[in-house]
Amino acid sequence: MAVPPELIGGALASLSVPAAALLVLARNNLTRPGARGFVVTVAGWTGWSIVVGLRLIVESAALARALNSFAVVFVSVTVLGWAFLVAEHVRGRWIELTWRRLVVWLAIPVGLSVVAFTNPAHSLIWGEATRTAPHGTIDVAHGPAFTVAAVYWFLVSEGAAVWLARDALRAEGASRRQGIALLIGHLVTVPFAYDTFAAFPPAPHVDLSPVGFFLGSVVWGAALFRYGTVELAPILREATLDEMCDAVVALDNDDVVVDVNSAASELFPTDGDPVGRPARRLFAEFEPLDELVIDDRPVENPLSLVVDGDRRHFQVTVSPVTAGGVTRGRLVVIRDVTELIHREKELATAKQVLSRVFRHDIRNDLTVIRGYAELIAERTAGETARMARTISETTDELATTANKARRIERTLERPTEAIDLEVTSLLESSVESVRTCHPDATYDVDLPSELWVRASTDLEAAFRNAVENAVAHNAGPDPTVRIRSRREGERVVVTVADDGPGIPHEELEVLERREEAPLSHASGVGLWLMTAVVECSDGDVAFDTGDDGTTVEFCLPTASGRNRRERKRRPDDPGTDPSDRAEPV
Known part of the structure; x- marks a missing residue:
């Protein structure tokens, strides 16, 4: 008993349901490389299966011929989508579709579609011997254009399959699994799509390609859930991850x-x-x-x-x-981070040892050396006394440098609390502190009566270093330092300018690179201290230096207006280092 062609057609058309389901699942992943080609390929499978089924259902020979033309369109859509899917999968990135690329990709498929729909006028796709009757095509005679189309479809489709297979063999992990799943899904459609079983038709020239697309949809659907083919980890570049x-x-x-x-x-x-x-x-x-x-x-x-x-x-x-x-x-x-933590512990231990050495051993030894040098200077005269005074001055410089280095370490490791500070009083206090050691310099101070910032309690040490450097390293007969402050919007700008020789270029380079380098004198450590304190205060410091002098510009956030208090100098104040009370740093 013959099976009604309508029943066969309905069954073949229904095989498009899994492919249509894949379209729904993949629609939210179009931003993934390969997802667009996946959707286009599955859409071609769906349309191709529906057309095949309808050709067996419709009773109009003219409508059956029109469906043949639509079949050419969906074959081209399937082939193009597959090639595009493979291209993005192998490259692992989104391919931009420019107008030039679209013309190249679509020129032949569009041309074939036009030839198919105009076939009655020239018989280039299906020859005149082709007989189309209700419920399908009985005899097929392919024209020359169909041969061109078949060669094009084969080369593009199987060329992409070979490309994918080579990439899957080279890949590892998820990328290989995804590639193999895509390849199997394609290969199961091949014998059906190329009409391998046409010699054993259950009805006049029944196209069994929907069976292949059904199997391919099942394979790709399993890959979608198992390996995330177009989901979370689409086409991962395993080589990058494994490195x-x-x-x-x-x-x-x-x-x-x-x-x-x-x-x-x-x-x-x-x-x-x-x-x-x-x-x-x-x-x-x-x-x-x-x-x-x-x-x-x-x-x-x-x-x-x-x-x-x-x-x-x-x-x-x-x-x-x-x-x-x-x-x-x-x-x-x-x-x-096991090795990193072990290394940090080793460095912390080394830092504690060195800090203890600086705090006690070296500082005590410098005090002894300074004391003997002063005694020699008092009890001798001439060249011997001069050399003793040089030793005493050098020990003072070393002690000052060590004090500044310890303050930098403390500022970086344990930043003091940011509070509201009155800038004018801090600057005036800094000037008076420096003036005691350098009374011959000229101090040009022009400040507003009151100006508040939100900054570290170490800010006065930074100001004092700027003023001290401006005077101590100026060998001119009348060193002059100019101190100004102003408010600019939500920031307060403080400038300390001098007419000295400028800061050595190598010291500024060290600050810019944030790399350790030998500091030739205490000025270099002072620059580090200024920078550390201001940056911990969420501010900026800039140095403009040249042959005519140096300008240090501090830019600090303004105070909030609440809890303002001028810092008082107390022995237990966290912003005051005991060593700073002896001499300016």
Whole structure:
């Protein structure tokens, strides 16, 4: 008993449902490389299957011929979409569709479609011997244009398949799995699409290509859920991930593992492929990590775990992965910072030892040297007394440099509280402190009666260094320093200008590079101190230097207007170093 062609046609058309479902699933991922080609290919499968089914259902021979023309269109759509999918997958990036590229890609398909729809006028696609009757085509006689079309379809489609196969062989991990899944989905359609089974038709020339598209849709659908073919981890460049020392794990919104790199595989060994497993199973042996990762919020936390019997320290970062404003999953990056923490502890220990040496041993030795030098200077005369005074002055300079270095260390490690400070009183106090050691200099001070900033309590030390440097390193007969302050919007600008020789270029370079370099005298340490204090106050400091002098410009945030208080000099004030009370620094 013959099967009615309408029934066969309905069955073939219904096979397009899985492909249509893939279109729905992939529609929110069009920003992913390869997603557009995926959608176009599946759309071609869907249209092709529907046309094949309708050709067996319709009773009009004219309508059946029109459906043949639509079949040419959907074949071209399928081939182009497949080639575009492969191109973006292999390259791993979005391909911009310029007008020139669109013309190149669409020229032949559009031309074939036009020839197909105008076939009754020239018979270039289907020859005159082709017989079309109700419920399908009985005899097919292909014209020369169909041969050209078939060669074009074959070269583009199978050329892309070969390209994808070569890339999958070179790739690893998720990229290889995704490539193989795409390739299998294509290959199962090939024998049906090329009419391999046309010699055994259940009805007059029944096209079985919808069966192949059904199988391909099943394979791609499984890949979509199993490997995230166009979802969270589309076409990951595995080589880049595997070069990372950090362990990287990609999760979807259901906390299922989508991808891992080599470092993660070594850190979390599993039996078999971890992809597709719940995150809780992957992190089962590391409960603290499991709790961090399962939390939906972004995370950046230190974590200590026991790995292979050893205590290791990690920095864990969990970030959302979004596309089109929608969260698609999360990326977990686990960085091993064990060696860094050990190194930091070693440096902290070394710093404590050196600080103790500077505080006690060297400072005490300098005091002894200075005392003996002063005694020699008092009890001798001539060249011997002069050399003794030089020794005494040098020990003073070394002590001052050490004091400044310790203040820089304290400022950087334990920044003092930012409070409201009155700039005019701090500048006047700084000038008077420097004037006691350098009374012969000229101090041109022009300041407003009151000006407030929000800054570190070490700010006066920075001002005092600026004034001291302006005078101490000016060998002119009448050193002059000009101090000004003004308010500009939400900032207060303080300038300290001198007429000295300028700051050596190499010292300014050290500040710009933020690299250690030998500092030839106390001025260099003072520049570091000014910079450290101002930056800890959320401000900026600039140096404009030349042969005619130097201008130091401090730019600081204005005070909020609340809790203003002028800092009082007390022995226990955190902004006052005991060594600073002896002499200006």
